[in-house]
Amino acid sequence: MTFKAMTSKEVTQKVFNKEKLFILDVRNEGDFQDWKIEGENFTYLNVPYFELLDGVEGIIDQIPSDREILVVCAKEGSSVFVADMLSDSGLEVSYLEGGMKAWSEYLEPVKVGDLKNGGEIYQFVRIGKGCLSYMAISNGEAAIIDATRMTDIYVDFAAKMDAQIKHVFDTHLHADHISGGRKTAEQTGASYWLPPKDAEEVTFDYKQLEEGKDVMIGNTKISIQPLYSPGHTIGSTSFVIDDTYLLTGDILFIDSIGRPDLAGKAEDWVADLHETLYNRYKELSDELIVLPAHFMIIDELNDNGSVSEKLGTLYARNHGLNIEDEAEFRRTVTENLPPQPNAYQEIRETNMGKINPDLDKQREMEIGPNRCAVR
Amino acid sequence: MEAAKVLDAKGLACPMPIVKTKKAINELESGQILEIHATDKGAKNDLAAWAKSTGNELLQSTEEDGVFKFWLKKA
Numbered sequence: 001m002t003f004k005a006m007t008s009k010e011v012t013q014k015v016f017n018k019e020k021l022f023i024l025d026v027r028n029e030g031d032f033q034d035w036k037i038e039g040e041n042f043t044y045l046n047v048p049y050f051e052l053l054d055g056v057e058g059i060i061d062q063i064p065s066d067r068e069i070l071v072v073c074a075k076e077g078s079s080v081f082v083a084d085m086l087s088d089s090g091l092e093v094s095y096l097e098g099g100m101k102a103w104s105e106y107l108e109p110v111k112v113g114d115l116k117n118g119g120e121i122y123q124f125v126r127i128g129k130g131c132l133s134y135m136a137i138s139n140g141e142a143a144i145i146d147a148t149r150m151t152d153i154y155v156d157f158a159a160k161m162d163a164q165i166k167h168v169f170d171t172h173l174h175a176d177h178i179s180g181g182r183k184t185a186e187q188t189g190a191s192y193w194l195p196p197k198d199a200e201e202v203t204f205d206y207k208q209l210e211e212g213k214d215v216m217i218g219n220t221k222i223s224i225q226p227l228y229s230p231g232h233t234i235g236s237t238s239f240v241i242d243d244t245y246l247l248t249g250d251i252l253f254i255d256s257i258g259r260p261d262l263a264g265k266a267e268d269w270v271a272d273l274h275e276t277l278y279n280r281y282k283e284l285s286d287e288l289i290v291l292p293a294h295f296m297i298i299d300e301l302n303d304n305g306s307v308s309e310k311l312g313t314l315y316a317r318n319h320g321l322n323i324e325d326e327a328e329f330r331r332t333v334t335e336n337l338p339p340q341p342n343a344y345q346e347i348r349e350t351n352m353g354k355i356n357p358d359l360d361k362q363r364e365m366e367i368g369p370n371r372c373a374v375r
Numbered sequence: 376m377e378a379a380k381v382l383d384a385k386g387l388a389c390p391m392p393i394v395k396t397k398k399a400i401n402e403l404e405s406g407q408i409l410e411i412h413a414t415d416k417g418a419k420n421d422l423a424a425w426a427k428s429t430g431n432e433l434l435q436s437t438e439e440d441g442v443f444k445f446w447l448k449k450a
Contacts, residue, residue: 028420028421028424029424030420030424048421048424048428049389049390049393050390050393050397050421050424051425051428053393053394053397073389074417075388077388077389077391078390081390081394360416364416
């Protein structure tokens with residue numbers, strides 16, 4: 001039998017389509033437990049490759065014959081090694097091209113809706129890490145929100161859509177992933193906007209995001225309204241785009257809410273978070289479509305792979321928006337928090353421009369899920 | 376620490392550092408020490424986990440200028 005490569009794009013389609021897939025993950029147990037490829041109908045076996053150096057006979061009877069088999073490792077090498085042995089044993093298998101490294105960096109663009117006069121808004125789903133970034137396009141001009149460091153993807157996409165990137169925004173200083181905002185702005189000549197309260201220590205020039213200072217793209221003037229919404233960070237700013245979409249950054253997710261502790265200030269910021277979620281957002285239209293900067297679990301994906309929901313629906317269903325007692329809210333978002341994202345302090349310093357790690361180091365810093373939410 | 380053998384696995388990517396380590400340790404006597412040099416970052420966790428699963432003892436590991444060194448005592 002032969003074995004072949006499966007790309008992150010192909011795996012992403014299987015996630016979106018809820019297909020069956022058997023994943024033999026040959027990374028060590030700690031890495032597998034920390035972070036793996038999630039799919040509603042995916043099943044798993046984790047056996048480190050170094051336990052298979054003498055052959056795969058010991059695990060052959062644990063591999064199903066009724067579904068596709070994908071061997072996964074960190075960077076590809078070990079999965080090829082194991083796939084080769086499985087194939088010699090008569091199985092038809094694939095390995096994940098580029099391993100978890102490629103999986104972490106893969107972005108799938110999904111159209112989430114139309115804007116006035118032919119404009120469109122796209123969500124870039126970073127399926128491996130749960131990060132969501134956005135591009136709004138109108139009459140040949142584009143704005144990007146919460147760009148990842150894989151900036152070529154946005155630049156190429158905009159070129160394909162015949163749009164010039166004019167504005168790049170970050171809703172806040174990110175702690176879970178390295179922002180591609182500054183790099184995208186440098187590559188394209190766009191303006192880079194940050195909330196000033198999150199940017200006090202940054203080492204580069206930026207434009208200050210302020211409520212009331214709306215930004216327009218396209219001849220037909222799609223408005224991008226900043227809305228100050230602190231809590232995850234002190235500067236956290238949401239956007240209302242075209243009076244239809246509410247980009248919440250890391251304040252409000254589909255099935256969870258933001259955590260206030262990643263800059264070490266949970267106690268200080270919990271009141272801001274409460275004010276934003278229970279008062280500021282409540283004043284907005286229930287019909288706004290919430291587009292968050294993350295998803296945490298695969299159940300938050302819609303059938304087309306996008307992540308979005310009406311604000312009114314979230315007020316009815318999201319547990320984090322329905323904690324009556326403020327003291328209980330405080331406990332929920334300050335106690336028993338999930339582990340912090342990998343290397344979050346170094347990631348914050350990178351996003352401030354204080355340190356400039358090389359690409360390998362950046363990849364290593366971003367290993368793992370985003371962990372920006374509290375359920 | 377007196378190593379009976381030094382394995383140069385620098386520049387090799389996963390899984391080769393462990394494959395070579397396993398081969399080299401097979402050629403040693405029980406109680407002898409193998410010194411391994413590697414540059415693949417993944418080798419660090421994997422070698423520790425492999426040592427644990429095989430009963431060989433990881434005595435020491437260092438990192439300097441991007442080179443990881445390990446001293447492994449054969450069970």
